[in-house]
Amino acid sequence: MSIILCRRRLLGTGALGAGGLILSGCDKLNANPAFRSALIEAGSWHEGAQRALGSGALAREYSEADMSPNFRVNGNTNPEDASYKSHAATDFAGWTLSVDGLVKRPLALPMTAIKAMQQRKQITRHDCVEGWSAIGQWQGPQLGQILSMAGLLPSARYAVFHCADRFGSSPYYESIDLVDAFHPQTILAWEMNGQPLSIGHGAPLRLRVERQLGYKQAKYVMRIELRDSLAGLFGGKGGYWEDAHDYQWYAGI
Amino acid sequence: MPETETALPKTASAEAAPPAPPATTPQSGDLVRRHRLSTRLWHWANALALFIMLMSGMMIFNAHAHLYWGEFGANPDRNWLTLGTGQLNAFPGWATIPSNYSLADARIWHLAFAWILLIGAPLYLLWSLVNGHLWRDLLFRRGELRPSHIWHDIKEHARLRFPTGAEALKYNVLQKGAYLGVLLVLLPLIILTGLAMSPGADATTHVSALFGGRQSARSVHFIVAAGFALFIVVHLVMVVLAGPFNEVRSMVTGWYRLPLDKGAK
Numbered sequence: 001m002s003i004i005l006c007r008r009r010l011l012g013t014g015a016l017g018a019g020g021l022i023l024s025g026c027d028k029l030n031a032n033p034a035f036r037s038a039l040i041e042a043g044s045w046h047e048g049a050q051r052a053l054g055s056g057a058l059a060r061e062y063s064e065a066d067m068s069p070n071f072r073v074n075g076n077t078n079p080e081d082a083s084y085k086s087h088a089a090t091d092f093a094g095w096t097l098s099v100d101g102l103v104k105r106p107l108a109l110p111m112t113a114i115k116a117m118q119q120r121k122q123i124t125r126h127d128c129v130e131g132w133s134a135i136g137q138w139q140g141p142q143l144g145q146i147l148s149m150a151g152l153l154p155s156a157r158y159a160v161f162h163c164a165d166r167f168g169s170s171p172y173y174e175s176i177d178l179v180d181a182f183h184p185q186t187i188l189a190w191e192m193n194g195q196p197l198s199i200g201h202g203a204p205l206r207l208r209v210e211r212q213l214g215y216k217q218a219k220y221v222m223r224i225e226l227r228d229s230l231a232g233l234f235g236g237k238g239g240y241w242e243d244a245h246d247y248q249w250y251a252g253i
Numbered sequence: 254m255p256e257t258e259t260a261l262p263k264t265a266s267a268e269a270a271p272p273a274p275p276a277t278t279p280q281s282g283d284l285v286r287r288h289r290l291s292t293r294l295w296h297w298a299n300a301l302a303l304f305i306m307l308m309s310g311m312m313i314f315n316a317h318a319h320l321y322w323g324e325f326g327a328n329p330d331r332n333w334l335t336l337g338t339g340q341l342n343a344f345p346g347w348a349t350i351p352s353n354y355s356l357a358d359a360r361i362w363h364l365a366f367a368w369i370l371l372i373g374a375p376l377y378l379l380w381s382l383v384n385g386h387l388w389r390d391l392l393f394r395r396g397e398l399r400p401s402h403i404w405h406d407i408k409e410h411a412r413l414r415f416p417t418g419a420e421a422l423k424y425n426v427l428q429k430g431a432y433l434g435v436l437l438v439l440l441p442l443i444i445l446t447g448l449a450m451s452p453g454a455d456a457t458t459h460v461s462a463l464f465g466g467r468q469s470a471r472s473v474h475f476i477v478a479a480g481f482a483l484f485i486v487v488h489l490v491m492v493v494l495a496g497p498f499n500e501v502r503s504m505v506t507g508w509y510r511l512p513l514d515k516g517a518k
Contacts, residue, residue, distance in 0.1 A: 022304070023347060030351045030358055042365035046451070054457030062324070070329035125324060125467060127452045130356065131317035132327035133467050211456045245357040252453025253364060 040246070047250035055179050059210035062123040067193070068134040071126070073200035076165035076172065079220055084164040091196075092204035097146075097188070101160075101226035104151035111190065111204055117141035120187050128214040129247065138208050140189040144182040146224070152178075156226040160233065161207050164220035167240060174218040175230055175238040175249070176209050185210040188221065213251035215241045279511055281418040287509035292386070295377045296504055302369035303481055305362055310478055311344035312351065312359035318343035320475055324466030333472070367447060374440040381436075390424060391433055397426045415495055417512045431484060439480050446474035 029035045079085075087095050092111060099107040121139040147159065159181045163172040180186055186209045190197055197203040202219025209216050216239070230236060235243025242249050279285045288296075319332040326332065337343035346352040350362050381387040396402060406426050415421065424432065448454040449461035449470035464470040492500045496512065503509035 023352060026305075026308070026350045026362075027352055030362075036361070039361045039365040042368060043361055045368065046364060046453075050451075050453040050457065054453075057457040059452065059456040060459060060462075066324060068325045068327065068330065072327045072329055125452075127450070127467065128317070128327075129360070131313070131450075131471060132319070132321075133325045134327050135325045211453045213452060241357070245355070246361060247357050248360065248364070250453075253451040 036246075043248060043253075044250065046253045047248075050250075050252050051179065056183075057211070059124055059185055062125065062135050064123065064137070066135050067123060068136060071134045071136045071193070071201070072132075073198075074128060074214065075219070076167070077200040079165040079199075081164050081166070084220065088199060088203070095204050095222075097205060097221065098223040099146060099150045099226075100223065102153040102156035102228060103147075103226050104153060105149070107146070107150050109146070114141060114146075114188065114190060114205070117145060120184070122185055122187070122208075122210070124185070124208070124210045126214055126217065129251070137193050138187060138189040139191040140187040140205070140208070142184060143186045143188055143207070143224075144184075146188065147181060147226075150226075152226060155228045158227045158230055158238070160225040160227055160230075160238075161218040161221050162223040162225060163218050164222050167244070170234070170240055170244065172218065172220070172240045173234060174207065174216055174240070175227075176207075176212075176216065180209050180212070183209070183211070211252055215239070215247060216251045279419050279422070281511050281513045283511050284508050285422065285511060286507055287422065287503045288507050289384075289386075290507070291377065291380055291384075293504055293507060295373055298369050298373055302366045302373070303485065305350060305366045306370065307478060307482060308348060308350040309359040309362040309366070312349035312354070313356060313363060314475065315342045315344055315349065315354065316356040320472045321468040322465070322472060323468055324461075326468035326471075334475075370440065371444055371447075374436070374444060378436060387436075391429055391436070393426065393429055393433075397429070402426060413494055415512065417514045419511065421512050422509075431487070435481075435484060439477050439484070442473060442477045443481070446470040446477065450474065 095111050097107070097109045097111075097114060099109070118141060119139055120142050121137065123135065123137045125133050125135050127133050143159070156178070158175045158177055160173060160175040163174075165172045176186070186207070188205050189202075189208050190205055192198070192201055197206060202217075202221075205221045206219045207217055207221060227233065230238040230249075234240075237243045237246075238249040239247070241247035315337070318336045319326070319328070320334040321330055321332050342354065346354075349359070351358045378387070381391070403426055409415075409425075410427060416423070416425065445460055446464060448458060449464055450467060455461045455467065461467045461470045464473050499510050499512075
């Protein structure tokens with residue numbers, strides 16, 4: 001009996017010790033570059049699985065009755081940039097979207113041209129990485145239409161969105177691959193819930209890439225750059241949050 | 254919790270054989286084979302994965318500590334649960350991975366270790382159907398679900414009277430309920446609600462509709478995670494009460510010593 005009691009005490013002490021080791025050990029592993037990149041690698045298999053199982057799937061679209069009564073704003077809600085502010089003062093009448101990089105015909109599209117293109121209107125769910133969701137209606141031309149106008153060079157692999165907002169000294173940017181760029185629900189929205197996009201929601205143009213999380217929905221889009229690689233651009237990970245905090249570049253999960 | 258799988262030593266002529274002769278019935282104090290390799294591997298993989306999923310999951314929850322029912326739900330909307338305050342995180346650093354606030358790092362852990370549950374649970378369920386573990390050891394037998402029988406088992410548990418001898422090789426009705434609950438309810442729900450929250454997986458499967466929307470799925474994910482936490486606590490308490498050395502050994506090596514009758518020797 002005393003042997004059993006000893007064993008019990010030993011196991012109890014062991015469990016407590018193991019608990020402490022787990023906690024400090026996890027933080028050490030979290031900071032260990034090899035372990036961390038192994039975790040990131042395993043996480044990226046979700047991208048492969050989702051691409052293999054449903055690269056053409058459509059995100060669910062909702063009816064007007066399903067919409068959030070109050071769609072909250074998030075991230076940067078009022079860019080400080082002087083040039084942006086002067087555009088805002090004139091309701092973005094002089095805003096142009098540049099499309100350049102690996103394209104046959106670089107474009108400079110004024111807002112009137114973007115609004116005159118064939119439009120797609122969709123009521124979709126915006127899923128923030130933090131966990132909340134809001135449902136709103138978005139309207140704008142399909143990104144694929146704009147990219148086709150510019151004509152992609154065969155080496156183009158990614159569409160990079162350069163934005164007018166910044167965190168500290170880092171400009172906001174995001175990128176998607178061509179599967180998402182030519183997905184029918186990927187649009188450049190200038191209208192939300194039947195109104196021109198508000199500044200808080202990304203006026204005058206924001207990306208909607210519906211099968212990914214909120215941080216991919218770049219606001220204040222000034223320029224779309226077609227690239228063959230994300231390396232060499234800012235932190236090289238394809239987006240502001242990806243560079244700054246190791247958010248997943250593929251934000252379908 | 255005492256667990257069972259392969260109880261009696263196999264006899265050569267199984268079909269016509271009468272009940273195993275007393276000589277081959279394991280006795281109190283015998284060391285017997287108990288958990289097969291697949292069970293032991295899966296158990297420890299899950300033990301690791303569940304702790305990491307719970308701890309990184311609590312950190313992810315800290316990023317938005319409100320829960321809602323329905324498709325949408327954000328700060329302006331009516332929530333049914335809020336934990337923590339503006340100043341204080343819902344879950345403290347000693348319980349989370351990492352221990353300092355980082356949604357990004359918690360997601361790196363959570364999405365990597367999710368594979369263990371995502372692959373392990375269906376494989377184990379399938380293997381348990383093939384090798385008979387599910388219907389032989391886990392599914393309820395006739396009469397076991399009688400209220401009087403369940404009540405009897407609850408009383409025995411409350412008095413800390415556990416089966417001894419060969420009887421200890423069979424799951425009792427409460428154990429079966431707990432293990433079936435994990436295998437057939439908690440694990441499938443945690444996987445499906447996890448997929449429902451992934452905008453990419455949800456576009457392909459529309460699985461969030463099963464739960465009445467993404468925010469409902471997120472709420473169910475949280476409740477099921479709490480169910481896992483409760484299971485782990487009860488499971489560990491029962492292991493300690495039933496004899497931790499013998500129980501842990503059986504889940505590591507597969508060998509289990511049949512408990513002695515109370516008062517014997």
